[in-house]
Amino acid sequence: MASLDSVAPDFIRKRSSPLATGERVFHSYAWCPGRGLMVGMSIADEKYVAFTTFRRTGEGVSTPVWIAPMDGGRAGFTTGANSGKAKRLAHTADVTLQPCDQRGRVKTGSSVVQGSARIAMPGAPEFDEVLAAIKSKYGWVVTAISVAGKIASAVRRKRTGMVPDAVVVIEFAR
Numbered sequence: 211m212a213s214l215d216s217v218a219p220d221f222i223r224k225r226s227s228p229l230a231t232g233e234r235v236f237h238s239y240a241w242c243p244g245r246g247l248m249v250g251m252s253i254a255d256e257k258y259v260a261f262t263t264f265r266r267t268g269e270g271v272s273t274p275v276w277i278a279p280m281d282g283g284r285a286g287f288t289t290g291a292n293s294g295k296a297k298r299l300a301h302t303a304d305v306t307l308q309p310c311d312q313r314g315r316v317k318t319g320s321s322v323v324q325g326s327a328r329i330a331m332p333g334a335p336e337f338d339e340v341l342a343a344i345k346s347k348y349g350w351v352v353t354a355i356s357v358a359g360k361i362a363s364a365v366r367r368k369r370t371g372m373v374p375d376a377v378v379v380i381e382f383a384r
Contacts, residue, residue, distance in 0.1 A: 254279035278343035286340035288374030
């Protein structure tokens with residue numbers, strides 16, 4: 211399994227540290243103006259990521275998403291099973307990720323990270339793993355959005371799309 215790629219500039223030093231499993235993890239160190247020393251930053255540590263999937267024509271479609279790190283050097287996020295992302299992933303697993311803001315504006319000087327992604331539905335082992343990772347990273351905001359989605363669905367008597375019914379699991383290219 212590939213480790214998460216760092217999105218920091220080339221001047222960052224990397225240090226390897228052994229884990230109990232014998233696996234090695236790479237930590238990135240960077241001095242960021244206004245934020246101080248940043249340790250261990252990776253694409254999955256970003257709050258928002260521009261997740262780009264590709265149409266059959268090869269044209270990229272970017273969407274800002276929350277992302278959370280998972281075991282095995284993977285990352286994941288929630289989505290709707292009928293979303294455009296899910297439909298595009300049905301024909302190609304190739305994706306790119308890049309740090310962005312909540313509106314999808316890519317951060318200046320950030321690098322593009324390549325990977326492959328797949329959809330996991332409820333019942334798949336990765337589904338609960340991604341939900342737990344998202345809730346762990348984003349906390350009470352996830353609960354608030356979930357409650358708001360359930361209320362909206364009840365009021366409208368139809369599914370609103372605010373409650374995720376699928377997750378995307380990303381494995382990063384080496």
